[in-house]
Amino acid sequence: MPPGGIGQGRCVRCWARRLSIVQLDAGSPLVQGPEFVKGHGTENDFVVLPDPRGELKLTEARVRALCDRRQGLGADGVLRVVRAGDVSDAPATVSEDIWFMDYRNADGSVAEMCGNGVRVFARYLVEAGLARSGEFSLGTRAGVRTVITHADGRVSVDMGPASVLGESTVSAGEHTWDGIAVDLGNPHLACVTTAELGTLDLSTAPLYDTGFFPNGVNVEFVQRKSAERVRMRVHERGVGETRSCGTGTVAATVAALREDGDDTGRRIVEIPGGTVEVEITEATSTLTGPAELVARGWLGAEWWQHADGG
Ligand SMILES: N[C@@H](CCC[C@H](N)C(=O)O)C(=O)O
Numbered sequence: 107m108p109p110g111g112i113g114q115g116r117c118v119r120c121w122a123r124r125l126s127i128v129q130l131d132a133g134s135p136l137v138q139g140p141e142f143v144k145g146h147g148t149e150n151d152f153v154v155l156p157d158p159r160g161e162l163k164l165t166e167a168r169v170r171a172l173c174d175r176r177q178g179l180g181a182d183g184v185l186r187v188v189r190a191g192d193v194s195d196a197p198a199t200v201s202e203d204i205w206f207m208d209y210r211n212a213d214g215s216v217a218e219m220c221g222n223g224v225r226v227f228a229r230y231l232v233e234a235g236l237a238r239s240g241e242f243s244l245g246t247r248a249g250v251r252t253v254i255t256h257a258d259g260r261v262s263v264d265m266g267p268a269s270v271l272g273e274s275t276v277s278a279g280e281h282t283w284d285g286i287a288v289d290l291g292n293p294h295l296a297c298v299t300t301a302e303l304g305t306l307d308l309s310t311a312p313l314y315d316t317g318f319f320p321n322g323v324n325v326e327f328v329q330r331k332s333a334e335r336v337r338m339r340v341h342e343r344g345v346g347e348t349r350s351c352g353t354g355t356v357a358a359t360v361a362a363l364r365e366d367g368d369d370t371g372r373r374i375v376e377i378p379g380g381t382v383e384v385e386i387t388e389a390t391s392t393l394t395g396p397a398e399l400v401a402r403g404w405l406g407a408e409w410w411q412h413a414d415g416g
Pocket residue numbers: 150183211216217218219220221222223292293324342343344345348350351352353354
């Protein structure tokens with residue numbers, strides 16, 4: 107409210123105009139720090155951090171602070187947009203000048219791949235003018251991924267071969283499920299079940315075989331809905347239950363196809379956050395689904411500094 111109050115001789119529009127030229131003190135929370143974009147793919151949500159010169163110090167503490175849904179922006183993960191040459195653990199197969207998705211889980215851990223993240227990342231590259239819509243490639247820790255952006259906002263990702271590593275089990279509460287271990291750059295255990303998915307308690311991580319999955323695992327629970335459709339819920343490594351997991355939907359499709367006696371085919375996968383399409387061929391797997399950018403802004407410079415414990 108302007109001094110004197112509305113309707114007491116002050117013009118509200120003049121006051122608003124004055125606000126926009128306010129000089130900010132150095133310690134003000136509104137002093138601009140790094141730019142961010144917020145986006146999601148089937149409600150698996152991400153903070154996108156553009157870092158074209160490879161200057162951002164993205165520590166575990168900063169990732170956790172950004173993803174905090176009460177004190178930060180809130181997200182399942184962070185996607186730093188950086189040239190592969192500026193990422194010390196980028197695979198040698200990714201050329202240095204390519205845009206690289208530096209993905210981090212909400213708990214600050216690094217993961218090799220994120221299927222929903224790649225779609226959001228691709229959409230960001232196009233909207234920011236860093237890539238032309240249509241087909242292009244980008245880098246991930248699982249290697250180069252080719253994407254196609256569609257006019258309706260969906261993005262298709264060539265996810266590479268979905269490699270079946272064997273079988274394992276997982277348990278939650280009294281129940282134990284058999285599952286198929288699938289590698290999509292990151293590890294998955296996809297368990298087909300007839301149990302009503304809504305009754306599963308995924309508030310804590312299911313117990314898995316740490317000998318089989320020494321680096322942790324993403325666990326999918328998959329229910330056949332029809333010949334073409336499955337439902338899935340997921341507990342993600344480094345995050346908890348999420349509304350969707352792109353790599354998880356590919357693993358779920360592999361498991362569902364096997365249940366029907368097939369190694370290849372297509373499935374529509376319904377997750378709590380929406381619907382995606384997955385195709386498995388002998389050579390590769392393809393994930394198609396929506397990617398939305400919802401906001402752009404700047405982190406407070408001081409908040410960013412404190413988020414690193416500074
Ligand atoms: N939500 C992602 C997977 C993100 C990484 C995963 N939590 C892991 O640690 O492997 C997806 O859409 O694939």
